[in-house]
Amino acid sequence: MSKLYTGAEIVFKCLQDQDVDFIFGYPGGAVLPIYDELKNFNSIKHILVRHEQGAGHAAEGYARSSGKPGIVLVTSGPGATNAVTALTDAYMDSIPLVCISGQVPTHLIGTDAFQECDTTGITRPCTKHNWLVKDIKDLQKTIHKAFEVATTGRPGPVLVDIPKDIQFQKIKYAPFKKSKNTNGKSYSYFNQSEIDKLVDLMSKSKKPIFYTGGGVINSGPKASELLKELVRLTGFPITSTLQGLGCYPGDDEQFLGMLGMHGTYEANNAMHDCDLMINIGARFDDRITGKLDEFSPNSKKVHIDIDPSSINKNVKVDLPLVGDVKLVLTSIIKTIKKKKPNFVKSNNHNTSKWWEKINKWRQKKSLNYINSDSSIKPQYAIERLYELTKNKDTYITTEVGQHQMWAAQHYKFDKPNRWMTSGGLGTMGYGLPAAVGVQIAHPNKLVIDIAGEASVLMTMQEMSTAVQYGLPIKIFILNNEYMGMVRQWQELLHDKNYSESYTAALPDFVKLAEAYGCVGIRARTPDELDDKIIEMLNTDRPVIFDCLVDKQENCFPMIPSGKPHNQMILGPEDEKDNKITGKGKALV
Amino acid sequence: MPKSKSAYSVAGKKGKLDTHIIVVWVDNEAGVLARVVGLFSGRGYNIESLAVAEVDSKLNISRVTIVTTGTPEVIDQIKLQLKKLVPVHKVASFKRDDKKVIFKEMALFKFVTNNKKLKIAINACKKFNPVILDETNKSCVLQVTALRREIDKMSTSLKKYGLISISRTGAVAMTRGSEVFK
Numbered sequence: 001m002s003k004l005y006t007g008a009e010i011v012f013k014c015l016q017d018q019d020v021d022f023i024f025g026y027p028g029g030a031v032l033p034i035y036d037e038l039k040n041f042n043s044i045k046h047i048l049v050r051h052e053q054g055a056g057h058a059a060e061g062y063a064r065s066s067g068k069p070g071i072v073l074v075t076s077g078p079g080a081t082n083a084v085t086a087l088t089d090a091y092m093d094s095i096p097l098v099c100i101s102g103q104v105p106t107h108l109i110g111t112d113a114f115q116e117c118d119t120t121g122i123t124r125p126c127t128k129h130n131w132l133v134k135d136i137k138d139l140q141k142t143i144h145k146a147f148e149v150a151t152t153g154r155p156g157p158v159l160v161d162i163p164k165d166i167q168f169q170k171i172k173y174a175p176f177k178k179s180k181n182t183n184g185k186s187y188s189y190f191n192q193s194e195i196d197k198l199v200d201l202m203s204k205s206k207k208p209i210f211y212t213g214g215g216v217i218n219s220g221p222k223a224s225e226l227l228k229e230l231v232r233l234t235g236f237p238i239t240s241t242l243q244g245l246g247c248y249p250g251d252d253e254q255f256l257g258m259l260g261m262h263g264t265y266e267a268n269n270a271m272h273d274c275d276l277m278i279n280i281g282a283r284f285d286d287r288i289t290g291k292l293d294e295f296s297p298n299s300k301k302v303h304i305d306i307d308p309s310s311i312n313k314n315v316k317v318d319l320p321l322v323g324d325v326k327l328v329l330t331s332i333i334k335t336i337k338k339k340k341p342n343f344v345k346s347n348n349h350n351t352s353k354w355w356e357k358i359n360k361w362r363q364k365k366s367l368n369y370i371n372s373d374s375s376i377k378p379q380y381a382i383e384r385l386y387e388l389t390k391n392k393d394t395y396i397t398t399e400v401g402q403h404q405m406w407a408a409q410h411y412k413f414d415k416p417n418r419w420m421t422s423g424g425l426g427t428m429g430y431g432l433p434a435a436v437g438v439q440i441a442h443p444n445k446l447v448i449d450i451a452g453e454a455s456v457l458m459t460m461q462e463m464s465t466a467v468q469y470g471l472p473i474k475i476f477i478l479n480n481e482y483m484g485m486v487r488q489w490q491e492l493l494h495d496k497n498y499s500e501s502y503t504a505a506l507p508d509f510v511k512l513a514e515a516y517g518c519v520g521i522r523a524r525t526p527d528e529l530d531d532k533i534i535e536m537l538n539t540d541r542p543v544i545f546d547c548l549v550d551k552q553e554n555c556f557p558m559i560p561s562g563k564p565h566n567q568m569i570l571g572p573e574d575e576k577d578n579k580i581t582g583k584g585k586a587l588v
Numbered sequence: 589m590p591k592s593k594s595a596y597s598v599a600g601k602k603g604k605l606d607t608h609i610i611v612v613w614v615d616n617e618a619g620v621l622a623r624v625v626g627l628f629s630g631r632g633y634n635i636e637s638l639a640v641a642e643v644d645s646k647l648n649i650s651r652v653t654i655v656t657t658g659t660p661e662v663i664d665q666i667k668l669q670l671k672k673l674v675p676v677h678k679v680a681s682f683k684r685d686d687k688k689v690i691f692k693e694m695a696l697f698k699f700v701t702n703n704k705k706l707k708i709a710i711n712a713c714k715k716f717n718p719v720i721l722d723e724t725n726k727s728c729v730l731q732v733t734a735l736r737r738e739i740d741k742m743s744t745s746l747k748k749y750g751l752i753s754i755s756r757t758g759a760v761a762m763t764r765g766s767e768v769f770k
Contacts, residue, residue, distance in 0.1 A: 124623060125630045129674040132618070149674060261595075291597050309668035312661060489595060561595050 004170040007136055007162065008033040011100065012041040014143040017176040020044055020071050022062065022440055024055040028075025029115060030102030033167035047440060047469060050461035052079050054433035056086020057459065060095045061437030064420045065395055067220060069096040069150050070437065076102045077115030080161075081122065085427060088126040090157040092424025093243060094218055096150040097157035099127075100143075105165040106134055119161045128156035136169040144176060154307040155218055188323035189308070195331045196339075197319060198278070198302055203340055203347065205276035205300075207354045208236045211259065214243030214423070215281015215305060217416045219325035224248070224416040226329035227280065233336060235344045235351060237358055239267035241282045242408055242423045250412030256358065257367070260288040261559050262405040265366035265568055266358055268557075271296055272565035273357070279303045281325045284314040285424070294564035304328050366557040366570050367409050376526050378403065378478045378549040382410040382450065385476060388533050394418065395447045397434040399455030400426045402484035402555045407450040429458030432475060436462055439471040446474070446537070453479040453546075454503055463516040466542040474536055475544045477509060480551045488554045493561075513544035522546040603659035607636070607684040609691060609761050610666065611769055615675035616642045616650040623673055624652055633658060633666055637693070637736070637758035649677065653760050655684070655736075680769035688764050694757045695739045696721070697730045701750025709749035713742065 005013065011034055015023070024047045027035045038046055049055040052074045059070025070090075074083050080101045090097045104113040120132045129149050131142045139162070146158045202208060210231060216223050224247045231238050231254055238248055239259040248255055257264035259271055268290075271277065277299045282288070284303075289295045295315060303310070303317040304325060311320040321328050336343050369379045382403075396411060397420040398404040404421055413419050420438060422430040431449040439447045449456070456477055466473050478484075486501040513520030519539050523532040529547070536543045556571040614620045621640060628635050636655040643651040656666065663681060670679045682689050699709055706728050710718055713732050716739075722729040732739065736759060743754050763769060 120619060121622070124619070124626055128672075134618075286597060289597075293600055307672070309665065309672055311668075313665055316661075493595070562598050 002172050005173050007139055007167040007169050008037040010139050010173055012037050013173050014140060015044055018147050022047055023071045023073050024049055024058045025073030026052050026055060028079050030076035030104055030164050049465050052082035053085050054459050054462040056083045057430050057433035058437035059097050060090050061397060061420050061434030062441045063095050065417050065438040066441040069098050072097060072099040074101050076104055077117045080119040087123055087157045089422050089425040089427045091126050094155050096155035098146050098150050099159040101161050103161045103163040106163045123159045127159050130159040132161045133166055136166050136171045188327055190321040190323040190328055194321055195335050199335050201276055201300055206350050207274045208276040209270050209274040210236055210238040210278050211282055212244045212247055212280045213241040213282025216244055216247035216325050221416055223326040230329055230333055233343060235347055237270055241288060246413035246416045246419045249414040258408050262555055265364045265557055266361035268565040268568055269361045270358055274299045277301045283310045290559045291562055291564045369571055375550045376529055378406050378553055379410055381478060381547050381549060382406050384529055385533060386411045392446045395438045395445055397431040397449045399431040399451045400428045401452045401455060403450055403452045403478040405555045428455035432456055432459050433462045435473040436465055436471055439473050448474045448476050451475055451477045452484060453477050453506060454483045467517045472540050473542050477546050478549045479546055480549050509544050509546035518542035520544050524548050605657045607657050608663050608681050610654045610681040611761060612652040612670055612679050613677040614650050614652060616648045617675060620675045627669055639758035639760050655759050689761055690764060691759055691761045692733050693736050693739055693759050694733045696755045697751055698753040699750040700727045700752050705749045709746055
C-alpha cells in the first residue's frame, strides 16, 4: 500500500512538483499544520513578511521579475483580507500568483468562528478563480489546477482556501505529470489570413505606430526579442504603456517614449495622428486613451491580445488578433520575410514624412524641466540615478504617484522584467515589498525601489523583512513631504486647496533606517546627489535613501481630463507661453 | 464641452439598449451562480430575470438563462467575460425578438374571490395554457406559461378578479426546429 500524506504534506508536494522555490507568507492558527511541514521540504524556502499585503506584493515582484508564479501563504480571516489588495493589484496587472489561505475547520464554516471570513466570497472578484477545498480528495488536483489557471492565458492571481481539518487528513499522492495543454480558457484564435491582412495594412500605411503593453512582457523574453526584430524590420515608430516599458529598448531611435496621461508629446501626438495603430498586448486603458470619442480618429486599429474580452472593450478595433504575442509576432515576421523581403526599403519612402513630423514633435522635448542649483529636482534625481546605474542591469520597482511617472519618463529600460510598478490598481506601498520579492528572485542584482515618502510609509514594515534575509534593496525616496500627485491635481483641478495632502509629521528616514538595522543616507542638494547615490550603490546592505526634492514640482507633460491626445499641457515653460490660467485651468 | 474637475474622462454618449437572452452552461458546483451573478453586478450589467437548474446530472452541468439589457458592445463584453470564467463551458445569446427561439416564463397566480370572478379570471388566461393546481370554493391557484410582457399585463389586469399573490420564474429558452445552441 502506498504511503498516506496529510493535507499539509500534499500542499508541499504539489509546490515541489510545480518547481516552487520560495513562498511569501505569514503564519497563523488556521495554517499551522502547513507551517509545521515546512521543515520537511528543504527545497522550498519561506520568506516571512511583516504584513500579508507585503507577502502579496513581494510575490508579485518575484513573479514579474522572474516570469514564474509567485506563491503566497496566509492564514484565515485577517490574513486573507490583508492579502486582498495585493490580489486585486495582481488581477489588474495580470500577474500570476497562487495564494494559499488557511480556513477554519469545515464543521465551523458559517458559524462566525474565530478568524473566520468568507475568503472565497471576498476574493471572487479579484482572482481569476478560487477554490474552497472541502474534501481532501480534491486537494492535489485543485492545487495543480490553480497553477494552471494562474499561469495560462492571460495570467492572474488564484486562491486556494484550505480548512484546517483538511490539512490534517491523510490521503495518497498521485505522481504528477505537468500537462502541456491549457485550462481551455487561453485561446490562440488568429489565422494566417488575418496575419496577411495585417501585413497588407502595414505595407500600405503612411503613418503607422506600434503601441505595446504588458502583454509583451507576460509573453516571455522571447516576445520582446521578436518585437525588437519586427520594429527594426518595419522601421515603424513604437510607443509603450507604463506596463510595457522594457519590452523595447528605451534609448532606441524608433522608441517615442511612454504614451498616455503623462506620456511624451511625440508619442501621444503620433497616436492621435496615425493611420495604422498596432496594439500589441495593451488594453486601451483610460489613462492611455484620454477622451474616447476623439481617440486616434483616423486610424485603422489592430489589436493583438491573448484575452478575447480585451478586444472592443474600450475601443472598437478593425482587426483583432487573439493569441499569445509571441506566436502572433512569429507569424507576422515570417510572413513579412516571405512576402515583402524588402519591407524596410520600400517602406522608408512611405513613412519618411511621418518620421519628419514625429521628429518635429520630438523637438518640443516634452520631458524637459527647469533644473535648479539649490534644490534637487525630482526629475534630475531620477536622471542621475539612471546614469549611475544603467550599466548594472538594474531592477526598478516603484510606489504610486508623481515619482512613479517621473521614473517611467526618465529611467530608460532596455530589457523586459526589469520594471515592476502597480499600474492598473495604483497601489501605494507596492514598491518596497515588490523590491523584496525581486531581490529574492535575483539575489546578486541591483534592486531599487523608486519611492515617494507617503507611499513607502504604507508598507515600511517590510524593511524588517529585507534586513532579516540580508536583501540589499535600495529604497530611493523622492521626499517632497506631499502626496505629490494629489497635490498636483489639487493645484490644477481644485484651486490649490491642498486638502490633507501634506504630511506634517514625517519620520526621520535616516534614523528609521538605523532603527530597522539598515543604512540611511540623505541628499539635500544637487551637488552632493551623485556622491550620495554612489555611496548607496556601494553599500551591500538595505538602504533607505532620503532624497529631499523640490516640493512644488509638477509632473508634465500631461493630458488633461476630457481631452484627446493632441491637447497636452507641457511643462511650466509652455504654460507661460500658452497662459493656461483662470478659465483654462478649470478645464484641466 | 462640460467642465470636468476630474482626472477621469466624461461619459460618452449611451448607445441603444437591446434586450438579450444569454444562456450559459456551467459546472454545477458551489459558488458558480455567485460567480455569474457577481460578474454582472461587479461590472454594472443588468439582470432582468434569471433561471438556473441542473440539466445533466451525470456531467454535473447546469443551464443558466439570463435576460439582460445593454448596447451591442456591452452584450458582447458580457459574453466574453462569461466565457473567461473557469466553470463556464459555453455561452449563447440571442435577441428577445429572435423568431428562431422559443422564450417562456411560468407564473403561479393565487386568486381569492367568489366563483363568478374566478371563472372570468381563468377564462382570461385561456391563451396561456392555464392549469388549475388547487381549487376551493373561494380560492384558486393557477399556473400559466407565457411571455414576460403577457404575464406583466395579466398580473395587473387580473387584480380586479381577486388576484392576490403572484410567483413567477425567470425566462427559459430553446431553439426552434432541429437547431441547437452552439
